Amino acid sequence: MRLTLLGLAVGLTVATLGMKPALADTFTISDIEVEGLQRVSAGTVFGSFPINIGEQVDGAELADAIKSLFRTGLFTDIQASRDSGALILTVRERPSISAIKIDGNKNIETDILKDALSGAGLEEGQVFRRATLERLELEILRSYIGQGRYNARVKAMANELPSNRVDISLDINEGSVAAIHHINLVGNLEYSDDELKDLLELQSTGWWNSITNSDKYARERLSGDLETLRSFYLDRGFLDFSVESSQVSISPDKQKVFIVIALNEGRQYTLSDIRLRGNLIVPEQELLDLIPVKVGDVFSRAQMTAISDSLSFRLGREGYAFADVNAVPETSEDGTAAVTFFVEPGKRAYVRRVNFSGNVSTRDNVLRQEMTQMEGGIASTDRIEYSKVQLERLGFFKGVNVDTVPVPGTDDLVDVNYSVEEQPTGSLSASVGFSQDSGIILGASVSENNFFGTGKRVSFGVNLSDSVKSANVSYLDPYYTVDGVSRGFSVFARETNYEEEDISSYLLDEYGARVTFGYPIDSITRLNFGAGYTLSKVKEGIFSAQEVRDFIAEEGDAFNNFFLFGSWRQSTLNRGVLPSDGYSQSLSLDVAVPGSDLTFYKVGHKTDFYFPLTDSQRWVLRTRTEIGYGDGYGDRTVMPFYEHYYSGGFGSVRGFRANSLGRRAQNSNPLDLSDPDPFGGNLLTEAGVELILPTPFAGDTRSMRTSIFLDGGQVFDTDRDFSPNLGEVRFSAGIGFQWITAVGPLAFSLAKPLNDEPGDDTQVFQFSLGQTF
Secondary structure, eight states: OEEOOOOHHHHHHHHHHTOOOOOOSOEEOSEEEEESOSSSOHHHHHHHOOOOTTOEEOHHHHHHHHHHHHTTSOEEEEEEEEETTEEEEEEEEOOEEEEEEEESOSSSOHHHHHHHHHHTTOSTTSBOOHHHHHHHHHHHHHHHHHTTOTTOEEEEEEEEETTTEEEEEEEEEOOOOOEEEEEEEESOOSSOHHHHHTTOSOOOOOHHHHHHTTTBOOHHHHHHHHHHHHHHHHTTTOTTOEEEEEEEEEOTTSOEEEEEEEEEOOOOOEEEEEEEEEOOOSOHHHHHTTOOOOTTSBOOHHHHHHHHHHHHHHHHHTTOTTOEEEEEEEEOTTSEEEEEEEEEOOOOOEEEEEEEESOSSSOHHHHHTTOOSOTTSBOOHHHHHHHHHHHHHTSSEEEEEEEEEEOTTOSSEEEEEEEEEEOOOEEEEEEEEEETTTEEEEEEEEEESSGGGSOOEEEEEEEEESSEEEEEEEEEETTSSTTOOEEEEEEEEEEEEGGGGTSSSEEEEEEEEEEEEEEESSSSEEEEEEEEEEEEEEEEOTTOBHHHHHHHHHHOSEEEEEEEEEEEEEEOOSOSSSOOSEEEEEEEEEEEOBTBSSOEEEEEEEEEEEEESSTTSSSEEEEEEEEEEEEEOTTOOSOOGGGOBOOOSTTSOTTBOTTOOSOBOOBSOTTOOSOOOBOOBSEEEEEEEEEEEOOTTOOOTTTEEEEEEEEEEEEEBGGGTBOOOGGGOEEEEEEEEEEEETTEEEEEEEEEESSOOTTOOBOSEEEEESSOO
């Protein structure tokens, strides 16, 4: 028989919990039964209920046990009753969440909202708590307010379903972002409102600011702007600067935002003393030489941070990989600050192992060839970083990361772990292109820069156009010796019809081979040298120039020439294609040595400099120069005409037809009334300046580039009394565009010749597809 007894203690508990009366007197529990369970297991109840069978309990203990069961959050009602010695718990479970639906959100993704719901315990299959839903509704609304959407609305509803289930729906009206109507700066005396406002990401409303959304208020952007102001003042010596307050007010229609920022500039401090303290390790004067500021300079927090990093790096070169340097300023009432750099080098570390991961195809020994940090040696930060740079320059990897990890159980050993992400290093390609100068271009090539993971480069290529037919095979072993000496071989065949290039009419067939060696001077400089052989065959074309006929008549039409060549190249360019920072320069010399049918030489020098004008490197100034000179020696007084330099066109002086500059050839046929063809010369001079700017509506600066340019150049023939004369140099200006497309490089330009003369062959619009720029 089931009995329900009511005692004073239980009655108080019932009044508190809203339960039905439980047992009032003390009794021994012979059994516990649970009624009303649907999804919750009996084991969960017994695990949370602190009373066991066989225990003697009274009403107060039973009330406390029921409270414990309530704290699980699984039940909305619990009733306790007694049937002889059995305790019967009748429960009512909280409903489970059947589905969650979210409508109206655009600026906060559904997945992000669902993650927030899940973090609060609201997800499909879980127990539903209405209080939690209401709190989350407020948090979502606060998120929209933080975006400046003050008229946003969030309505959360729970719809009951059969079987004690609910559907949750979030109906969101995001509203619109309030625009900043005015920003008022208070307390700034040293710097004007306009100067400080230009630093801010948030701007007052205007037609351009509306397009860029910089007039849309967001709490995070305001916090970032306040930090920008702090950095601006601290970097200019205002050590006492502070943002006193920032107030944001909203118009009644919640569409306009008014921001007031109160500043306390304080005074500007100059440096009165610079001191070093701590265990300096290296001579103090050497560290002082790394500090570029002096007494009397305005204090700058950014400079102090950079100096601390520089000093830490210098100590790292000595093996103190975890050196810590802190700059501490001490201000005085006279407006000066003494800065003390506290140096804590820590303990010198040695490298136990250098490990590599991620190199699936590339062999470990190829990576170790690039290492300057050796196992067992002092852990030098610059050698570790330089080794990372060397791996990146291989071109085998998308990215390289390095971690210096202390060895557990030691205080002076580290492991250096390089992780790489490989990228394809070979290519099998066919291309079709067109240029105004060479006509249709057909090409095919097979190349592998990391042959079977050995780091060796093998390639084969053929190209066919209206004017050129060529084929080449090359092989390069960059690890010919452990010292980084490279060795390579190449074989080539090339047939050129210069009549199709709008150059003096003749045909040139060349076949040859070369062997090259390269020697690294340092990380950015390399020497290359070698020897080669070329068989050149020259044929007259239709109406060949008189100079061509005279040369063939005097020298013949076939030449066996043996070459020695060398070059010096230095490069810090950040990319191989369309770079935006760094420079390259090279000096080269080719000599047809005695024993050749023709003895001559060619020497050339090139420079290419990129100066980023912004931190994003979207605005870049580029300058380039090229000069080349060739001549005969021994019993030869001139360089062969087919080795002449030419100027004009892409990569040269745009606005003038390719190869058209310089003195013209002499027509050999009096019946030929056409304009004489270009004949080139033995002296080339070229230079250019470009302003590289962001391409409108395009964000990828790595594959697309727009520039405004000024080109200048000319080719002279000192052997024919066409000596260098600044007045003969041709200039042009215009706009250019380059794009690495899926079918090959595309380039075009619109150029205006600035000082063309009668007889010059100008060309305002020029383009090329499928050729190297």
